[in-house]
Amino acid sequence: MNDALQQILRIDLVQYAHSLGYTEKIRAKSSVRWTVLKNPATHDQIRIKASDPMMYSNNDPGLDQDRGNVINFCINRLEGSIVPSFKPEKAQYAKAFKTLKSYIGQVTPEAVFHEVKDYSKKVLDKNKIKNLRPFTGITSMYLLEKRNIDPNILHNPLFKNMIMEAPVPMANGKVIFNTAFAKTDIDENITGYVSHFYSSKEKKNLKRVFELRPTLFKSSFVGKPNTLFLCETAVDAISHYEMHRPKDIMYASFGGQVIQDEINEIQLLLQKMENNSTIVSITDNDYSGTQYDLKIAVELYNIKHPENHIEYLQLSSSNKIVIHDENAIDIDVLKKNMMAIFNEEMDQNIDKHLLPYFNFAKTKSMTVIEFPRSKERKHHLFLQPLISSVHKINGQNFQFNKSNLKDWNDELKLSKKKLCRSLKQIFHNNHNKE
Known part of the structure; x- marks a missing residue:
């Protein structure tokens, strides 16, 4: 120093x-x-x-x-x-x-x-x-009341040692505790955490990140996992697990940012898993979530192919993918698949101005794919064929498992509301019969 x-x-x-x-x-x-x-x-x-x-x-x-x-x-x-x-x-x-x-x-x-x-x-x-401590009823109440997550999930081997509580000293001398999702290195040593809490002032859930170095939130390595679910937050991971209960899996959350250290850790996790492991994207169902998917696909490819790397260029009105291998992707099939999805998503009267930003070209040394930038939620599914193609040429099994709503916690909340309404209706019908 x-x-x-x-x-x-x-x-x-x-x-x-x-x-x-x-x-x-x-x-x-x-x-x-x-x-x-x-x-x-x-x-x-x-x-x-x-x-x-x-x-x-x-x-x-x-x-x-x-x-x-x-x-x-x-x-x-x-x-x-x-x-x-x-x-x-x-x-x-x-x-x-x-x-x-x-x-x-x-x-x-x-x-x-x-x-x-x-x-x-x-x-x-x-x-x-x-100062992190094991979870108590405080975390159980937060997950149940603010996230609609079953507190029993805290005892699941996948998450048991990854959910803790962080003390927050107050000016009046009291100490409150927030739910903390531990961030760990590849050997499960704690390197930081993401603190989640509900702000009564702002009337919404907030989070704070504390870390010694950038690492992922990961579920525990249990058994012989062969599938890695990638998401944006630990809450999304737990919500997805409660709804689907997949087997032989791990969850990893990059916390709303994707940097090279985290990409390297994802690659190490895949190497640690069984052969022919699969990545499943459960990132948010919006443009940002799909951009994360694309960046992860590109950077994982570049780790294995430094000699024929892919450039991901973010311009003012469009983005470009430059693949330094002219034969890596069948550009005609990719163009057909991307445009078919975009034509289903777009409004012919409102969105036609985006069409000029689509360009597919091949030279003797590279393949160039240009596509429009759009923050609208409806304009992102057309990128899925490109993401899948990059994973395919990298030899990586890959799938999408997007929520219908923005994220998996929203999906979980809606499913429980529907269940509650159904139970109320059944009770009402039985009461009327009597």
């Missing part, structure tokens, strides 16, 4: 707070682990954790996001008043380093900006991972 950064993080936060006027120690609220200080001039009250690196939080319920290490403490007070900064800019880091000069000497902000940012986040995330 950069020497200047080491000096910054070695600053005694209690002493630094004293230099800013935090001179009143509140003994009644202090403990072996925490020192509580108050600034008589501003009435700001903070709790400083006696650990390395020292961490702090604000005791004001309205400033519960004012927390972190000495760097966060300094940045949040650059303007004279307390302004919690969720994602500090480079300029804020630069000002913070200048403010801390008297403790650490001369610092070049440009040299340590990215290192400070990454290190601060990793320290926070590492501490959060350590």
Whole structure:
């Protein structure tokens, strides 16, 4: 680690707070682990954790996001008043380093900006991972009430050790717990988690990601799985499993983003499975979900075929797939299949402007497929033949298993509503007969 950064993080936060006027120690609220200080001039009250690196939080319920290490403490007070900064800019880091000069000497902000940012986040995330606990009734209630998921799923061997709870300290000293879906490496060591909770303020389910490095949420490796279900969230995986109960499978969620580290992990999972393993896509039934499917197909192909790689170019109005192998795909069959589906999806009066963005060409060294970009949900199924073709030339078994609604949790909720209505109707009919 950069020497200047080491000096910054070695600053005694209690002493630094004293230099800013935090001179009143509140003994009644202090403990072996925490020192509580108050600034008589501003009435700001903070709790400083006696650990390395020292961490702090604000005791004001309205400033519960004012927390972190000495760097966060300094940045949040650059303007004279307390302004919690969720994602500090480079300029804020630069000002913070200048403010801390008297403790650490001369610092070049440009040299340590990215290192400070990454290190601060990793320290926070590492501490959060350590504090994960086994699930309790809190998680059962969240899954049942907010996601319509049967809590008994928590005891299934596929998910038993992958669903936990993450503590969230509140400004009033209380601690609440959110449902946490563990992210693990290929050997099932926890490297992070995705915290799910219901926001009463925003009236919707939200999530937060904490990770030491990018990895997937995966179900446990049970028995001899030969099918890998790929989805966007852990909730989708559990919802799909409750509805279908497939055998000899694994689930993996990439959390709404697909980066190379996760592609590499998908490839390792496939290698770990039985021969002739199959990928099944259960990503969201929309344009974004299908784009994820295409990117995964392309990147898995490129791992095995670096000499004849595929380029995936995202342009302003269209996307292009460039395959550096002119004989890899039968372009005439692909064009026929893609256009047949698009013609079924499109409205001839509204969507005809998209047709010029379809281009299929072959040269002596490559095949080029261009298709329109559209955020409308109806315009994405035409990509399925292309995705299947890329997996086929890669020698990978592949299937789609899309929900009818946007995602599998929506599908699960609807199926239970229909079941509830049916049971009510049966009860009503029997009651009338009596």
